Amino acid sequence: MVTSTKKGIEQYIENQCNLYGIDALEHLSANQIAEELSISRPLASQYLNELEKEGICFKVNTRPVYFFHKKAIESYYGIMIQDSEFYDTDEFWKYILNHTNDHFFLKQLIGWNGSLRPIIEKSMEMLNYPPNGLPFIIQGARGVGKKTILKVLLQSIRFISPVSKKMTQFDAVQDQRVGKFILELEQSNERKPYITIIEHAENISKTTQNILLKYMKNSRRLPDLFILLSEKDLREYLLSELLSLFPFIVNVPELQERSKREREELVIRLFRNEEENLGKKIKLSNVVLNALSQAVYKDNIIGLQNHIRLICARSLLKSNGKSIKIHAYDLDQQDFENIKILKDVVYYIDISTYKGSKEFEFFIHAVDAFIDMYKNGGIDYLALNYYSKYKELIDMLFQYNNTFDNTHLRGIETVVADIVQVVVSRRYVNIPGNFVFESAKLLYFIQDNLDEIDRCCKERETTLKKMLQDLSLNYLQECTITDEISSLILHNLEIKTNIIFRILLILVFQRYNKSFTHCNIFGLLICHGRSTASSMADLVNTMIQAYVFDSIDMPLEATVEDFKNVLANTIDRIQNNAQIIILVDMGSLELLGKGLIDETRHTIGLINNVTTRMALHIGYQIKEGKPLEDIVNNISKSIQVDAKIFTKDSEDAILFVSETGKKTSERMMQLFIESLPEQIPVHFIFLDLMELTDDSFYNQFIDIYNILFITGTVNPNLQNAPFLPLEDLINGEHWDMICNYLKSYLTKDQMNILQNNLRNNFTLTNVIQYLSILNPKKLLDNVIMAIDILQGKLGKRLSNKALVALYIHICCMIERLVSKDAILDSGEHIERFKKEHEEFINLTNISFSQISKVYSITITIEEIHYIYKFFNDDKEEE
Secondary structure, eight states: OHHHHHHHHHHHHHHHHHHHGGGGGGGOBHHHHHHHHTOOHHHHHHHHHHHHHTTSEEEEOSSSOEEEEHHHHHHHHTOOOOOSEESSHHHHHHHHHHHSOTTTTGGGSTTTTTTTHHHHHHHHHHHHSTTTOOOEEEEOSTTSOHHHHHHHHHHHHHHHSOOOOEEEEEETTSHHHHHHHHHHHHHOOOOSOEEEEEESGGGOOHHHHHHHHHHHHHOOSSOOEEEEEESSOGGGTSOHHHHTTOOEEEEOOOGGGSOHHHHHHHHHHHHHHHHHHHTSEEEEEHHHHHHHHHSOOTTHHHHHHHHHHHHHHHHHHHOOSSEEEEOGGGSOHHHHHHSOOBOSOOOEEETTTOOOOSHHHHHHHHHHHHHHHHHHHHHHHHHHHOHHHHHHHHHHHHHHHTSBOOHHHHHHHHHHHHHHHHHHHHHTOOOOTTHHHHHHHHHHHHHHTHHHHHHHHHHTHHHHHHHHHHHHHHOHHHHHHHHHHHHHHHHHHOOOOOHHHHHHHHHHHHHHOTTOOOOOEEEEEEEESSSHHHHHHHHHHHHHTSOOEEEEEEOTTOOHHHHHHHHHHHHHTSOTTOEEEEEESSOOHHHHHHHHHTTOSSOEEEEOSOOHHHHHHHHHHHHHTOOHHHHHHHHHHHSOOOEEEEOOSSEEEEEEEETTOHHHHHHHHHHHHHHSSSOOSOEEEEEEHHHHTOHHHHHHHHHHEEEEEEEESSOOOOTTOOEEEHHHHHTTOOHHHHHHHHTTTSOHHHHHHHHHHHHHHTOHHHHHHHHOSSOHHHHHHHHHHHHHHHHHHHTOOOOHHHHHHHHHHHHHHHHHHHTTOOOOOOOHHHHHHHHHOHHHHHHHHHHTHHHHHHHTOOOOHHHHHHHHHHHHHOOOOO
C-alpha cells in the first residue's frame, strides 16, 4: 500500500511536469495532490518530503509549497537541476531562464529553420502580440504535425515570457463541450486569460460558431487567445464574420512537400524512437532510408511512423542479439512499387550517429569557396578561378541525381533544353556540351533542398547580392541572358531560380563567351506593325553577329500612352545599371521621354524615325562599346533625326517626421534604411514637424527634391506629398504605395526582400526599441498596462490601428518627459480642454500613476490633450 501510494504520487507529479513544466505548479501542492489522488493531506506531505530527500523531486518554498519532478523538468527545459529547493517561483523561473537555450524547444521540430520556419515565425508573432496574443488558425492534412508544432510553440512562448495564461484544449467532434465552455468562460471571474485550443475545427457547428463569435467580439474579460486546428480549409467551414477575427492562417506542408533532407531526418527520428522503445540498436541500409524518404504516405508523418513500426516488428522477429539490421527485403510491397532502382553501393547506417546526407554540406562548402574567391580578389579573380570548384560541385550533383532513375529530373532536363535552345538561337551564345544537364541538375538539387539553401543564402545575403551586382556591372550580356533563362524557367516550370543559380550561370556564360563586348547599353526597337520591329532586330543582330537589339511590335492604332505602358513593363526587366537606347519609328520624343524618366532610374537615349540602316549603324557602335552620349550625338550628325537624352532634374526623397523632435525622426529613418536590400539613389531626410509645416521652408525644399512619400508619427497634411503613418508600417498596410514609389529603384525580388525586412524590423517592440533610449520591453509593458486601465475606466476600446499609434506616442512622450522636453502649448484650446474634460484628465492621471512613479515624471495637460485626441478621433467602441 505504502509503495503503490508513493509511486502514484511520483507518477502524478511526473505526468504534470511532462505536460506543463512550470505551469503545472497549481496542481503540485500537497493539498491538490491529496485531493486528486483521494488521500489525506498529511500522507501526501509525508511522501512528498521523502521523494525530495531521495532526489526524485525538488520543492519551491512558497505558500503553499510546490513539488516538481526533477527528471521531468530537466527533460522539459533541457537543463540540469542542481538545487533541491528554491526560495520562490521567481527564483525558480530565473534559474530556468539562465540555463535554457532560446531555441531549445523550437529545435525539437525537424525543419524548424527550414520548411517550418515561416510557420514558426508567423505563429510566434501571433502569440507574442500584446497584450495576450492574436487568434490564429493552423491547418493541414492529417498527420502533418499540427499539434506537435503548436505544443512546441506554446512551450517556447511560456519559456520566453513568464507564466500568465491558463490553457485548455477541446476536440470539436465534441461540439457541445466547446460551446458550454465558452458560455461558462463568459460568466467566470477568473482573472487570468485562457489559451483555448480547438482541434478538428471544421466540425464546429453553426450554433457554437455564433457563441464563439459573440464571445470574441463582446467579452468583458481580458482578451483570451483562441487557436483553431483543422484538417480542412476553414475558409469553407467558418462563418465569414468569425473567420475575420482570425487574422492569420498557417498552412502546414504535407510530408512529400518537405525537402529530402527533412524527410530523411524524420525517418531517422522515428527509427530512433523505436530504438529507444525496443531497447535495441538499429541499423538500416541506405536503400531503406532512400525508399522511406521518397515514398508518399496517406497520413503523412503518422503513416510513416506506423510503417516504420511494422518494419521494426518484422525485423525484430529475425534478430537474435542486441541490435536489429533492416534490409531492403524488410520493406512492404508498396515500397518497392514507389521507389526507383538504386544505382549506388549498398551500405548500412547507424541511426544513433547518423547526421544526414553530405551533399548539402558539400554544396554550401562550394558556395563559401566562391564567396572567398570573390572577397580575396574581386569579380575578375572569381571568374578566373571558379571553374575547378564548380566542376567538383557538378560531379557531386551527377552522383546525387544518379542515385535513382529519376523521371522528375529527366522532365526538368527536357524543358531546360528547350529553353536554352530558344535563348541560344536568338542571342548568339556559346555553351559547353553538358550545360543543359548541369543546369538542370543544379536546379533540381536547389529545389530538393530549397528551405535549407534559402536559409543559407539569407545568412550570406549581403555578400551574394554584392557579388551578383558586380557580375551584372562587368558582364551585362551574360546577366541579361541569365535573367531571360530564369524568366522562362519561372513561366514554364513554375520554379523561381535563386541567387546562387543565377551567379553560376553568369560565370559559365562569361567563360565560354570571351568575345562578348562588355558594354552596358541595352538596345530596343519599337515600331508600328505586326512584325516590323522584330524583323528589323533579327536582321541587324544577324548581320552584327551579336544580340544588341530586343524588339516590340505595336498595333497601328497604338497611342503615346500605349507606348509608355509597354516600355515601362519592358524596362522593369532590364538590369538597373544598364543604359537604354530606344529606336522608334514615329512619336513625340518629349512626351515619351518625360513619361519614361519619371518611371525609371535608367538613363535613356531616345531616337525616332528609325530605319534599318540607322539601327545597323547604332548596333555596331553598341557592340564596340561606345558611350551612349557619343552614339546619340554621332547619329544626330550622320543621319538627320530628332534625338535627345532625358535625365531627371530633381532628386527623389523620402521624409521622416515626428512631433517629438528630430531624434525620433532620425531613428525611424535608420530603421527604414536598414530594411532596404541595397543602397538606392534616394535621399532619406529626417525633419521636425515644425520645420515641415513652415511654408517657406517647404517651398524651398520641394524646389530641390521630389518627395516620394512622408512617413512618421504624425501627418503634416502637405499637398502632393503622400503620408504613410508609422502604425501602418507596423500593421503591414499600404505596401502597394511603397512598391509604386520604389519600383524604379528595386527589382521585384528586391521588393519582396524589402517587404520581409520591413515586416521583421517594424514590429511594435522593435520600433519602440529604436525610438526610445529607455528599456523597450519594460517601457512597452508599462504603457500597455496604463492604456488598458484607461480604456477600462472610459468604457471604450480603441481600434488596433489606433492602439499601435497611441503605444508609440506614449513611449515617445515618456522619453520626452524624462529628458525634460515636454510639449508646451498654452493656447485657448488647452484652457477650454481643462474646463470641459476634467474627468478625462483625472482618469488619465490615475491610469498613468504607475508610469509617473516608475519614471519620476508628471503627465502635462498638453500631453493629456494629445492622448484625448486619440480616443476622440477613433470610432471603434466596445
